[in-house]
Amino acid sequence: MTKTRTYVLAAGGTGGHMVPAAALAAELTARGHRVALISDDRGVRFPGLFEDVETHVLPAGRLGGGPLGWFKAASKMMAGRAMAKKLYRDLSPSCVIGFGGYPALPALLAAFSRRVPTIVHEQNAVLGRVNRLVAGRVNAIATSYGEVERLKSGWQAKTHLTGNPVREDVLALRDRPYPMLEEDGIFRVLVTGGSQGASVLSKVVPDGLALLPPHFRRRMQVTHQARIEDIDAVRAKYLAHEIPAQIATYLPDLPEHLAWAHIVIARAGASTIAELTAAGRPAILVPLPSATDDHQTVNAREITNAGGARTIAQPSFTAAELAKQIQKLGLETVGLQNAAERAKSCGRPHAARDLADLVESIGTPAAGNRPASPQTEAETASKEFAA
Structure with a gap:
């Protein structure tokens, strides 16, 4: 001992x-x-x-x-x-x-x-x-x-x-199966910009999700972490697109939201990548361009090269590009499950x-x-x- x-x-x-x-x-x-x-x-x-x-x-x-x-x-x-x-x-x-x-x-x-x-x-x-x-x-x-x-x-x-290392409640998700995406079931999306939120996600994501095929948009459910100054505008966008959304500045139960998410849209901070790969969740990553030494872009390479995520540079992050990359990642059950397994393969x-x-x-x-x-x-x- x-x-x-x-x-x-x-x-x-x-x-x-x-x-x-x-x-x-x-x-x-x-x-x-x-x-x-x-x-x-x-x-x-x-x-x-x-x-x-x-x-x-x-x-x-x-x-x-x-x-x-x-x-x-x-x-x-x-x-x-x-x-x-x-x-x-x-x-x-x-x-x-x-x-x-x-x-x-x-x-x-x-x-x-x-x-x-x-x-x-x-x-x-x-x-x-x-x-x-x-x-x-x-x-x-x-x-x-x-x-x-x-x-x-x-x-x-x-x-x-x-x-x-990640929190135990996130690590525990590794033993839980990827949530099944039924033919007419709810399609759950988690949007998080890290502990400080990300205004660019608030500006682009609602419009990008609205460009997805109608049969996905009608059954979509979004949890979106946003800066406090962006909440009213984000809520208005989701209402205009008729997309149900829970919007908050802080998600104390983030691991539970991660557990049921079919796809995550996020920055590429170190903890975010570690949690995505620990749990095995497909993602659209938008690296913070002002990060020292552009380290978030480098963080995203491994999971992206493995096929568990798609990376969009912030200057190219538009509603149309977001919708396109989500569809490339996969909108059918098999495609999303494959991406989830590839994300998990990068976890430690x-x-x-x-x-x-x-x-x-x-x-x-x-x-x-x-x-x-x-x-x-x-x-x-x-x-x-x-x-």
């Missing part, structure tokens, strides 16, 4: 970082370990994920904005690092695991200075900015895709494909288990009681914040 240890998870406050961190926290806790979370104000208040986990907020600036912006960011990072070092003296963590986002950086810098083993987990198919900053110094890199762009060849030896259902195994193999007891020399700490700071 593995001896109980303490692990610190450090993540930015968006769903893409917090969801896999929460899944790992649940797995490590189930194994009898103590888990603490370091994040920003958004992360520690993220609904439904970390109610029973010890949480800490550290200052962390965003790198950018010219010399003055870099100076302010560095000042916040170093303050956050100092707080994390003090925290580690009390927690004595066996390992610090970073999930990306700027709030993870001071936690990792503190771990380097105290010689605590470190791991970063990359959710996207492009190595993120913070993970690139620290990748050369961590003990291991966990990835969600077999191919990850901007991952240097020199880091391959310490890179491990684990997949992107044991991601939380495999990531926890990696964490336990890297972490060591009482690792937090080995402070680095002052010279090493100064070198760490200068390397991470060099212009």
